[in-house]
Amino acid sequence: MSDNRSLVLVLQILGLGTNSQAWRLPDSPAERLYDLDLYSEIAQAAEAAKIHSLFLSDGVGTGLERPNGHFEPFTFQTALAARTSRIGVVVTASTTFNAPFNLARITASLDHLSKGRAGWNIVTSSAGERNFGTDPLPPHDERYARAEEYVSAVKALWESWDADARVIDREAGVFVDPGKVRRTNFVSEHYSVEGPLNVDRSPQGVPFLFQAGSSTAGVDFGARHADAIFTSQPDLDEGMRFYKNYKERVAAAGRNPDDVKILPGLYTVIERTEAHARETAGRLAELAAGADWNVMRKNFESTGFGGVDLSDLDPDRPIPLDRLPAVEDVQGRRSRYELYRRWVLAGDRTLRQLVEHNNAAASGHWDPVGSVEQIADEIQERFEARALDGVVISPQHFGGYRVITDHLVPELQRRGLFQTEYAGDTLRYNVLGHH
Numbered sequence: 001m002s003d004n005r006s007l008v009l010v011l012q013i014l015g016l017g018t019n020s021q022a023w024r025l026p027d028s029p030a031e032r033l034y035d036l037d038l039y040s041e042i043a044q045a046a047e048a049a050k051i052h053s054l055f056l057s058d059g060v061g062t063g064l065e066r067p068n069g070h071f072e073p074f075t076f077q078t079a080l081a082a083r084t085s086r087i088g089v090v091v092t093a094s095t096t097f098n099a100p101f102n103l104a105r106i107t108a109s110l111d112h113l114s115k116g117r118a119g120w121n122i123v124t125s126s127a128g129e130r131n132f133g134t135d136p137l138p139p140h141d142e143r144y145a146r147a148e149e150y151v152s153a154v155k156a157l158w159e160s161w162d163a164d165a166r167v168i169d170r171e172a173g174v175f176v177d178p179g180k181v182r183r184t185n186f187v188s189e190h191y192s193v194e195g196p197l198n199v200d201r202s203p204q205g206v207p208f209l210f211q212a213g214s215s216t217a218g219v220d221f222g223a224r225h226a227d228a229i230f231t232s233q234p235d236l237d238e239g240m241r242f243y244k245n246y247k248e249r250v251a252a253a254g255r256n257p258d259d260v261k262i263l264p265g266l267y268t269v270i271e272r273t274e275a276h277a278r279e280t281a282g283r284l285a286e287l288a289a290g291a292d293w294n295v296m297r298k299n300f301e302s303t304g305f306g307g308v309d310l311s312d313l314d315p316d317r318p319i320p321l322d323r324l325p326a327v328e329d330v331q332g333r334r335s336r337y338e339l340y341r342r343w344v345l346a347g348d349r350t351l352r353q354l355v356e357h358n359n360a361a362a363s364g365h366w367d368p369v370g371s372v373e374q375i376a377d378e379i380q381e382r383f384e385a386r387a388l389d390g391v392v393i394s395p396q397h398f399g400g401y402r403v404i405t406d407h408l409v410p411e412l413q414r415r416g417l418f419q420t421e422y423a424g425d426t427l428r429y430n431v432l433g434h435h
């Protein structure tokens with residue numbers, strides 16, 4: 001592995017901030033939740049800071065207890081791509097809920113529209129199946145087995161056009177050379193997809209591939225396919241172990257470990273000063289404490305705890321060990337459950353603390369509170385310890401976006417950790433240094 005590493009920064013624009021109470025802060029522009037101008041300003045500030053990419057995670061399946069409305073990622077990132085010129089635009093899309101042909105077509109189009117800045121965060125999803133019919137969600141490992149076939153089908157479609165297939169010979173009347181466009185008939189256990197794609201080969205050929213999943217099956221899948229991994233790693237030691245193991249799996253898959261960037265989520269309360277950050281975090285905690293406990297607990301049970309009913313437990317005591325399901329029995333967000341299970345086994349968090357963490361930091365992510373310098377120190381420590389190659393950073397509160405773009409990034413640049421210019425013309429080149 002190379003010692004000549006440079007930090008990768010990806011900014012997740014998740015509405016008003018990841019904290020479920022962020023909308024209630026006095027300076028939150030909650031009325032403008034669906035206003036493109038609001039996010040364009042952040043995207044342009046992120047581009048001026050040379051942040052590698054914008055990112056948007058996504059889920060379907062919202063309930064009535066805590067309805068969660070937000071932009072659909074492809075339309076959102078396409079709009080932001082039109083208002084920027086260098087920064088990457090990464091969408092999250094599920095292999096469980098999209099047809100491979102549509103996915104290949106939309107991502108290739110986004111790669112054309114953004115001139116090579118498109119990325120796809122591949123997820124297999126853990127909820128939302130009822131939005132698409134009556135079929136149950138396939139079990140955890142089967143979702144990954146299907147994803148393997150799915151990605152092969154999509155790659156065959158992306159590659160069904162040669163880069164020089166569009167000839168544009170006006171004299172001879174040849175627009176496309178049919179010999180350079182291939183009929184691809186992909187047939188596997190779960191898919192049957194005829195190509196070619198009806199979009200020319202895109203600037204990156206294969207758009208930049210993220211993967212969000214950290215279970216054993218997820219790591220094996222990502223090691224084969226991904227350029228970058230979005231993961232939840234709140235603890236330094238576990239983050240180092242995960243990083244080392246992941247890079248070994250990449251090498252075992254016959255790939256260069258430097259070509260897969262490990263980017264944990266960093267869901268932070270960041271302000272110019274520590275006092276201000278503590279004040280913001282304190283306000284968010286107060287608001288969370290006043291929120292409906294049953295709604296928050298149920299959200300934790302379904303998004304972090306394998307659907308186990310914890311309603312009879314004392315919130316101010318740790319979860320008893322006999323209430324922990326086996327990891328392999330959790331069919332939803334398995335790696336997230338594994339993480340919380342580790343905390344329960346360590347015995348140092350009450351049920352309430354787990355629920356509030358899950359609610360505030362958007363489930364399981366690393367969530368430091370601090371000044372620009374303190375957050376820069378934390379990133380530097382984990383980067384140098386090889387717990388990460390970079391971060392998917394997301395402020396918990398709206399004001400944090402500009403603190404990140406206008407103050408944290410310059411601080412990281414001053415320390416020589418972060419780029420001061422984009423390296424090239426595509427997202428893959430900018431992150432990996434090659435096409």
Ligand SMILES: Cc1cc2nc3c(=O)[nH]c(=O)nc-3n(C[C@H](O)[C@H](O)[C@H](O)COP(=O)(O)O)c2cc1C
Pocket residue numbers: 056057058059060092094122123124125126140143212213214215216217218219230231232265332333334335336
């Ligand atoms: C850090 C992280 C972020 C994720 N983000 C999403 C997401 O935005 N949308 C989604 O449908 N699934 C998301 N997933 C979930 C997984 O794709 C899916 O639930 C998978 O089946 C379980 O992942 P696992 O391999 O981590 O157990 C995410 C998983 C991780 C680890």
